[in-house]
Amino acid sequence: MKTRIxxxxxxxxxLSGLRRMLRSQRKEWEMQFANGGxxxxxxxxxxxxxxxxxxxxxxxIDGAELLTRVSKQYPNMVRLVLSGQSEHEKIFRAIGPAxxxxxxxxxxxxxxxxxxxxxxxxxxxxxxxxxxxxxxxSSLPSLPQVYSDLVCELSSDExxxxxxxxxxxxxxxxxxxxxxxxxxxxxxxxQHVTCPQHAVALLGLDVIRPLVLSAGIFTQYTDPxxxxxxxxxxLEHSLAVATSARRVAETExxxxxxxxxxxxxxxxxxxxxxxxxxxxxxxxxxxxxxxxKEEIPHWQAEQKEFGCTHAxxxxxxxxxxxxxxxxxxxxxxHHRPLDSSTTEFTALTAVYAxxxxxxxxxxxxxxxEPPASSPNVTDWDASYLSAIGMSDxxxxxxSVPCIGS
Amino acid sequence: xxxxxxxxxPKRQERWEQRLRDLDAQPTVVASCADAMQLPNNSRFLLxxxxxxEIDRELIQGAVRELxxxxxxxxxxxxxxxxxxxxxAYEAGFxxxxxxxxxxxxxxxxxxxxxDLEKIELRLAQAQKLESIGELAAGIAHEINxxxxxxxxxxxxxxxxxxxxxxVLQSCQxxxxxxxxxxxVDKAKQTLQTSLDDADVEYLLEEIPSAITQxxxxxxxxxxxxxxxxxxxxxxxxxxxxxxxxxxxxxTVMVARNExxxxxxxxxxxxxxxxxxxxxxxxLNQVLLNMVVNSAHAIAESLGESSEQKGKIKISTxxxxxxxxxxxxxxxxxxxxxxxxxxxxxxxTTKAVGKGTGQGLAIAQTxxxxxxxxxxxVESQLGQGTTFIIKIPIDQTRTPEGxxxxxxxxxxxxxxxxEQLAAD
Numbered sequence: 001m002k003t004r005i006x007x008x009x010x011x012x013x014x015l016s017g018l019r020r021m022l023r024s025q026r027k028e029w030e031m032q033f034a035n036g037g038x039x040x041x042x043x044x045x046x047x048x049x050x051x052x053x054x055x056x057x058x059x060x061i062d063g064a065e066l067l068t069r070v071s072k073q074y075p076n077m078v079r080l081v082l083s084g085q086s087e088h089e090k091i092f093r094a095i096g097p098a099x100x101x102x103x104x105x106x107x108x109x110x111x112x113x114x115x116x117x118x119x120x121x122x123x124x125x126x127x128x129x130x131x132x133x134x135x136x137x138s139s140l141p142s143l144p145q146v147y148s149d150l151v152c153e154l155s156s157d158e159x160x161x162x163x164x165x166x167x168x169x170x171x172x173x174x175x176x177x178x179x180x181x182x183x184x185x186x187x188x189x190x191q192h193v194t195c196p197q198h199a200v201a202l203l204g205l206d207v208i209r210p211l212v213l214s215a216g217i218f219t220q221y222t223d224p225x226x227x228x229x230x231x232x233x234x235l236e237h238s239l240a241v242a243t244s245a246r247r248v249a250e251t252e253x254x255x256x257x258x259x260x261x262x263x264x265x266x267x268x269x270x271x272x273x274x275x276x277x278x279x280x281x282x283x284x285x286x287x288x289x290x291x292x293k294e295e296i297p298h299w300q301a302e303q304k305e306f307g308c309t310h311a312x313x314x315x316x317x318x319x320x321x322x323x324x325x326x327x328x329x330x331x332x333x334h335h336r337p338l339d340s341s342t343t344e345f346t347a348l349t350a351v352y353a354x355x356x357x358x359x360x361x362x363x364x365x366x367x368x369e370p371p372a373s374s375p376n377v378t379d380w381d382a383s384y385l386s387a388i389g390m391s392d393x394x395x396x397x398x399s400v401p402c403i404g405s
Numbered sequence: 406x407x408x409x410x411x412x413x414x415p416k417r418q419e420r421w422e423q424r425l426r427d428l429d430a431q432p433t434v435v436a437s438c439a440d441a442m443q444l445p446n447n448s449r450f451l452l453x454x455x456x457x458x459e460i461d462r463e464l465i466q467g468a469v470r471e472l473x474x475x476x477x478x479x480x481x482x483x484x485x486x487x488x489x490x491x492x493x494a495y496e497a498g499f500x501x502x503x504x505x506x507x508x509x510x511x512x513x514x515x516x517x518x519x520x521d522l523e524k525i526e527l528r529l530a531q532a533q534k535l536e537s538i539g540e541l542a543a544g545i546a547h548e549i550n551x552x553x554x555x556x557x558x559x560x561x562x563x564x565x566x567x568x569x570x571x572x573v574l575q576s577c578q579x580x581x582x583x584x585x586x587x588x589x590v591d592k593a594k595q596t597l598q599t600s601l602d603d604a605d606v607e608y609l610l611e612e613i614p615s616a617i618t619q620x621x622x623x624x625x626x627x628x629x630x631x632x633x634x635x636x637x638x639x640x641x642x643x644x645x646x647x648x649x650x651x652x653x654x655x656x657t658v659m660v661a662r663n664e665x666x667x668x669x670x671x672x673x674x675x676x677x678x679x680x681x682x683x684x685x686x687x688x689l690n691q692v693l694l695n696m697v698v699n700s701a702h703a704i705a706e707s708l709g710e711s712s713e714q715k716g717k718i719k720i721s722t723x724x725x726x727x728x729x730x731x732x733x734x735x736x737x738x739x740x741x742x743x744x745x746x747x748x749x750x751x752x753x754t755t756k757a758v759g760k761g762t763g764q765g766l767a768i769a770q771t772x773x774x775x776x777x778x779x780x781x782x783v784e785s786q787l788g789q790g791t792t793f794i795i796k797i798p799i800d801q802t803r804t805p806e807g808x809x810x811x812x813x814x815x816x817x818x819x820x821x822x823x824e825q826l827a828a829d
Contacts, residue, residue, distance in 0.1 A: 011551055011555070013552070014555045014558075016559075017556075017559050017562075017616075017619065018555075020558060020559060020612055021562050024565065057547065057663075057667055059666075059668070061713075065710075084547040084550030085547055086547065104553070105550055105557050108558070
């Protein structure tokens with residue numbers, strides 16, 4: 001099936017330029033072009049689309065308004081902005097409804113790649129309700145303490161970018177959101193930033209302040225009251241995996257990017273759990289129950305309940321948000337690395353190793369994972385390790401000191 | 406450092422001229438205020454020293470005001486014995502007084518102060534200009550990024566189309582060669598047909614011309630914006646220059662396009678009989694820009710968000726001798742009657758906090774009334790719209806008649822006091 005894409009712009013020349021430039025994609029894509037927000041809504045009523053790429057400033061229904069309506073009526077669509085806009089105030093309005101932001105002028109390779117990546121992950125989610133919910137998310141909740149610390153820091157006259165970066169880095173939801181903002185050029189910043197500290201420094205106080213204090217990009221967590229799930233534990237586990245994934249990466253590579261990626265991928269690897277627990281609490285609770293009853297790993301119980309696991313859900317959202325591929329891949333395959341068909345050491349390897357390690361270490365912690373399902377060293381995926389030529393490294397990683405467990 | 410001395414008594418004139426020369430103050434000497442008015446329009450002085458005897462008590466305020474248009478600081482030269490003289494001088498609007506027996510140091514200090522003031526004013530003007538250019542920059546970036554997007558897309562399309570057409574042409578060459586050599590013509594024909602099909606030649610023939618036309622349109626648009634921006638800001642022009650108002654308005658409209666195009670249609674109507682007008686082009690453009698942006702905001706406010714409708718801004722010029730008149734009308738929110746009196750006051754704004762600085766119309770007032778000797782009028786009805794009328798004297802070289810016209814028969818209401826404005 002071809003991917004169906006709707007392009008919206010008030011300037012007909014932009015549309016015909018895109019139509020000609022993207023003609024090379026005609027075998028994979030079916031493209032429609034709407035001259036303005038009203039025309040786009042009309043087309044949407046007649047046909048269904050997988051992706052919408054809209055300009056921001058248009059007379060009448062503008063881009064932010066259009067994407068807001070689309071996210072409500074057609075939650076499943078990938079929503080992208082392609083805009084020459086550079087006023088921060090106007091861009092703030094797009095942050096909620098848009099998954100990613102592309103700046104005009106946009107390289108065709110970048111546009112095509114962004115659309116392909118954002119759609120590639122769509123097929124992994126089969127559950128319609130789950131897919132709708134995930135595609136509609138514009139933020140994830142943070143621990144109230146972290147949130148209020150951050151607000152306090154931002155409201156202070158002596159706010160420091162370093163302290164703000166540290167707070168954001170300590171939280172899964174904030175890390176993900178900040179990386180979305182920098183990696184998808186909402187503010188015209190360089191691509192592929194995987195360090196929240198760096199991201200915060202690039203955005204600067206003038207952008208972060210209004211984003212947090214008035215645009216509300218971060219939200220506070222309220223406990224959904226699920227037995228066997230707590231955000232504190234999730235954060236603790238994520239930080240432990242992140243830290244040991246970084247150490248594993250350090251033993252295998254000098255590449256700072258890879259090391260940073262390993263840390264962030266570790267931090268975000270279970271973000272799908274947060275999505276599921278907060279948005280579908282009763283079904284998530286059922287899946288935990290199922291794991292206990294059938295004595296299977298929780299992710300297998302998720303598979304039965306949702307048709308996919310937290311890994312795919314997390315990867316789906318992070319892909320929609322335009323996080324770098326290496327991170328998305330590590331999130332998606334951290335339980336089944338062999339499916340990634342990679343042949344070398346990547347952030348995924350580091351996260352996989354660190355996660356295995358952590359589950360061994362915390363196997364007595366009933367709140368995290370039912371004991372029966374916890375892997376021991378013999379559970380390591382030998383085929384994956386041999387596929388990337390690292391069958392013998394497991395013991396080295398195993399001796400990497402673990403922190404936070 | 407230039408000074409102006411207004412003194413008719415030959416002896417005193419000679420003495421003061423010498424003193425100023427000794428202080429390296431480059432004095433220009435005239436015998437009366439009327440003579441001072443005859444000086445070329447672009448002569449600019451740091452300091453004017455006017456002997457109190459040269460001032461016609463009747464015209465004194467007007468004369469000082471006229472002098473201030475050309476001089477940074479205007480001082481009155483008075484007799485120390487005359488106890489009433491300094492009070493009268495300050496009442497007449499002089500910036501200060503000098504005495505026959507003032508020391509050289511005192512004179513030098515006054516010149517220094519005038520010099521400092523001049524520098525500060527220049528810096529302020531520059532800062533204001535930068536500020537409004539900064540505000541426009543985001544809009545201009547948007548105006549440029551859009552055509553660059555489709556210029557790039559179309560050019561890339563033409564590039565791949567060319568690659569395809571090269572294949573076709575090579576097949577043509579091969580076919581001719583085969584015909585000449587009496588080779589396998591059918592096979593060569595087949596190859597040509599395949600490359601024709603692969604290239605989708607009909608599509609290319611249809612699309613290439615319009616791709617190129619649109620590319621050139623885009624290049625023109627970018628070039629026009631950049632040119633308008635350059636002409637709009639008038640770098641380095643700080644003196645009166647003959648200016649084509651139609652051109653100035655067109656540039657301003659172009660530069661501000663991103664501010665109005667989403668909310669309004671723009672209509673311009675220029676009086677073909679209007680001659681070039683002597684004005685400060687950079688500052689006049691600034692005023693026009695403020696007016697256009699105000700109109701766009703007023704329309705946006707009256708339409709509300711995401712409206713399908715557009716308002717209308719109309720800018721026209723008229724020859725209304727001895728003035729050039731610019732009318733800027735919009736069908737936006739209009740100004741409430743109680744606010745009309747205050748709209749030219751600095752820091753007055755009805756816009757949301759952070760939206761307006763309340764400086765736009767105050768600057769317009771300074772530029773048009775004080776620097777050009779013109780007037781701004783406003784006609785507005787709440788809910789109907791607003792019209793600003795800017796009047797600028799066409800000829801800035803003021804003849805004595807021109808001066809007395811302006812001073813004695815002020816039938817033109819100058820927008821320099823709220824009462825007069827309200828009366829309009």
